[in-house]
Amino acid sequence: MTHETLSSSSSQAPAAASAWTVTTRNRASSVAALLIVAVLLAGIAAPLFASRSVLQDLFFILTMLTLAQCWNLLAGYAGLVSVGQQAFVGFGAYVMAASVALGGFDPVVAILFGGLAAMLLSVPTALFVFRLHGAYFAIGTWVIAEVVRLLLAQWKALGGGTGTSLPTGVARELPGVRLVADWFGVRPAQAADMVYYWLALLLACAAIGFAYRLLRSKQGLGLAAVRDNGQAARAVGIDPNRIRFAVYLAAAFVTGLAGALIYLQKARISPDAAFSVTDWTAYVIFIVVIGGIGTIEGPIIGVVVFFILRNLFADYGSWYLLVLGLLGIAIMLFAPRGLWGLFTERTGIQLFPVRRILAGGPLTKTIKGGPHG
Amino acid sequence: MNWLDTIVQGILLGGLYALFAAGLSLVFGIMRLVNLAHGDLIVLAAFLLLVLVSALGLNPFVAALVALPVMYAIGWGLQFLVLNRTIGDDILPPLLVTFGLSVVIQNALLQGFSADSRRVPVGALESASLQIGPISVGTMPLFTFLSAVGVIVGLNLIFYRTGLGRAFRATSDDRATAGLMGIRADRIFATATGLAMVVVTIAALFLGTRANFDPTMGPARLIYAFEAVIIGGLGSFWGTLAGGVIIGVAQTLGAAINPEWQILAGHLAFLLVLLVRPRGLFPRALD
Numbered sequence: 309m310t311h312e313t314l315s316s317s318s319s320q321a322p323a324a325a326s327a328w329t330v331t332t333r334n335r336a337s338s339v340a341a342l343l344i345v346a347v348l349l350a351g352i353a354a355p356l357f358a359s360r361s362v363l364q365d366l367f368f369i370l371t372m373l374t375l376a377q378c379w380n381l382l383a384g385y386a387g388l389v390s391v392g393q394q395a396f397v398g399f400g401a402y403v404m405a406a407s408v409a410l411g412g413f414d415p416v417v418a419i420l421f422g423g424l425a426a427m428l429l430s431v432p433t434a435l436f437v438f439r440l441h442g443a444y445f446a447i448g449t450w451v452i453a454e455v456v457r458l459l460l461a462q463w464k465a466l467g468g469g470t471g472t473s474l475p476t477g478v479a480r481e482l483p484g485v486r487l488v489a490d491w492f493g494v495r496p497a498q499a500a501d502m503v504y505y506w507l508a509l510l511l512a513c514a515a516i517g518f519a520y521r522l523l524r525s526k527q528g529l530g531l532a533a534v535r536d537n538g539q540a541a542r543a544v545g546i547d548p549n550r551i552r553f554a555v556y557l558a559a560a561f562v563t564g565l566a567g568a569l570i571y572l573q574k575a576r577i578s579p580d581a582a583f584s585v586t587d588w589t590a591y592v593i594f595i596v597v598i599g600g601i602g603t604i605e606g607p608i609i610g611v612v613v614f615f616i617l618r619n620l621f622a623d624y625g626s627w628y629l630l631v632l633g634l635l636g637i638a639i640m641l642f643a644p645r646g647l648w649g650l651f652t653e654r655t656g657i658q659l660f661p662v663r664r665i666l667a668g669g670p671l672t673k674t675i676k677g678g679p680h681g
Numbered sequence: 682m683n684w685l686d687t688i689v690q691g692i693l694l695g696g697l698y699a700l701f702a703a704g705l706s707l708v709f710g711i712m713r714l715v716n717l718a719h720g721d722l723i724v725l726a727a728f729l730l731l732v733l734v735s736a737l738g739l740n741p742f743v744a745a746l747v748a749l750p751v752m753y754a755i756g757w758g759l760q761f762l763v764l765n766r767t768i769g770d771d772i773l774p775p776l777l778v779t780f781g782l783s784v785v786i787q788n789a790l791l792q793g794f795s796a797d798s799r800r801v802p803v804g805a806l807e808s809a810s811l812q813i814g815p816i817s818v819g820t821m822p823l824f825t826f827l828s829a830v831g832v833i834v835g836l837n838l839i840f841y842r843t844g845l846g847r848a849f850r851a852t853s854d855d856r857a858t859a860g861l862m863g864i865r866a867d868r869i870f871a872t873a874t875g876l877a878m879v880v881v882t883i884a885a886l887f888l889g890t891r892a893n894f895d896p897t898m899g900p901a902r903l904i905y906a907f908e909a910v911i912i913g914g915l916g917s918f919w920g921t922l923a924g925g926v927i928i929g930v931a932q933t934l935g936a937a938i939n940p941e942w943q944i945l946a947g948h949l950a951f952l953l954v955l956l957v958r959p960r961g962l963f964p965r966a967l968d
Contacts, residue, residue: 383773387772389772389773389776389777391717391780436952436955436956439955439959440911440955440959442715442772442776443709443714443715443717443772443775443776444715444907444911446715446717446776447715447717447903447904447907448955450900450904451904451907451908451948451951451952452952454904454944454948455945455948455949455952458941458944458945458948459945461941462941469941585900586784590780590784593777593780594781597777601773625791625792626788626789626791626792627788627792629784629785629787629788630784630785630788630789630792632784633781633782633783633784633785633788634781634785636777636780636781636784637763637778637781637782637785640767640774640777640778640781641763641766641767641774641778644773644774
């Protein structure tokens with residue numbers, strides 16, 4: 309998994325070294341792996357000592373991080389700049405709400421339904437938007453999101469245009485809430501917050517883990533090849549549309565899960581909020597751009613910066629989005645790799661190494677006339 | 682008779698959408714740049730007109746004449762100083778910068794003018810109408826449509842009959858070779874965006890006088906404009922007008938059936954065209 313060995317053809321390589329190794333890992337990233345495990349353990353244990361408001365903030369951060377990872381996978385790796393991810397947030401949330409309020413399903417099952425429904429929606433959506441390219445793809449996805457919003461606003465059983473509240477007590481039906489309440493001796497409302505938080509943590513970790521695994525796999529290599537040079541990638545037999553379609557589907561699934569989880573926690577849903585382009589796409593784009601597009605670390609940095617700015621400017625209304633927009637523009641113009649890009653350029657540190665580095669083999673300078681000489 | 686009336690209203694509404702779309706079509710045709718802030722720039726121009734009308738007491742049409750050079754300068758500067766830096770093979774920078782710009786303009790307007798609905802008053806013209814045969818047509822909607830036709834004719838003349846238009850087309854076809862002939866692409870692009878902002882100001886005049894507007898309605902105007910451009914086919918100004926009319930008619934027909942279906946019907950018409958003719962009805966340029 310960590311090392312792939314390429315056997316080099318003997319005609320090219322000097323006898324001194326018969327093999328290069330392609331590695332994605334360096335020392336910093338091994339240290340980072342330990343660090344990530346430590347952070348993860350602290351994250352799992354957080355509800356034991358954090359207050360409810362802190363847990364709710366963390367829930368917000370983790371769900372935004374999940375959405376950001378999905379968008380980053382689309383825009384940063386697959387070249388699919390979508391401005392319509394709110395379609396999947398909203399649809400996932402609505403299907404979850406319908407499963408809980410109308411179908412009487414268990415909330416966790418309802419979240420899964422939300423994710424699956426979003427993925428199903430992404431198939432016909434892809435049929436339309438994959439005919440468009442670049443900027444037209446972007447606005448095409450937006451139109452689809454608007455269509456889904458307007459259609460769901462007609463769904464009278466879920467409150468039409470004004471929306472509806474989930475049945476009270478749905479939080480207490482979450483599996484494990486009673487157990488957590490008994491174990492830790494907390495009230496059910498707090499136990500529910502703890503369970504929401506753990507679900508959000510699980511989802512964020514799964515999103516990061518999925519992105520990391522994908523980018524280190526053969527398909528991920530194909531994705532990078534398509535992004536860097538589509539023509540050359542096609543020439544070696546990569547079908548860009550198939551990979552893009554698969555990524556689009558996967559991103560829709562995870563985005564739908566996140567939407568369902570977010571609205572389960574909010575316990576109130578309306579079409580304008582669930583399909584808000586500001587909340588579910590503008591914020592997400594700024595998080596990814598500020599942190600560093602096309603890296604797994606970027607959205608993590610971005611969501612932290614986003615949260616800090618949000619708290620600083622919370623009392624200033626529109627100034628907050630104004631500043632966020634200006635910051636996004638400035639970063640795109642002057643540091644297009646984002647904050648993490650600036651950092652990693654100077655230090656070479658990668659927490660989630662996905663770049664393949666050619667190491668070993670005949671790289672020593674004493675050999676003259678070698679393939680790298 | 683009722684249906685005929687609805688369709689005529691839809692065609693006239695389509696004129697407004699064509700005005701929204703013409704600037705977008707122009708900029709895309711020349712530099713393959715889609716300005717996601719286009720709708721917000723229309724709303725910005727409408728607020729500029731509102732300020733000129735209410736603070737200086739100008740007639741809205743005179744105010745538009747004053748606003749034209751201002752918006753031209755804003756467009757020129759925006760392109761020359763900001764957007765030119767983003768043009769290249771990578772589609773990400775122009776998209777994200779103009780998306781950021783959209784958010785910035787929207788929130789600056791919210792900060793400056795609050796979320797209240799406004800309207801640019803045009804006095805008696807607001808309710809004036811003409812009786813044409815069996816149907817009555819509002820004077821302002823008719824004037825909007827005629828202006829849209831005028832703008833399209835004007836853009837076609839500039840594009841195909843002037844030296845500037847030749848430079849536009851040359852830069853669009855092959856930037857490097859045009860550069861060798863002494864055409865400075867960065868200035869040509871700035872001029873094109875300036876020109877687009879002139880069209881935007883005309884669109885804003887009719888947006889602002891026709892109905893209420895507020896700072897958050899830009900993105901929806903962008904979507905209508907974009908749909909009109911795609912339906913018409915890239916690079917064809919007359920196609921853009923046809924696209925605007927199709928969206929307009931679909932919306933008024935949808936609204937006639939059920940008021941809640943107005944916007945939805947427009948989007949569905951767009952998706953239908955996209956499904957049947959992915960390159961639009963009258964494609965001229967290759968994407």
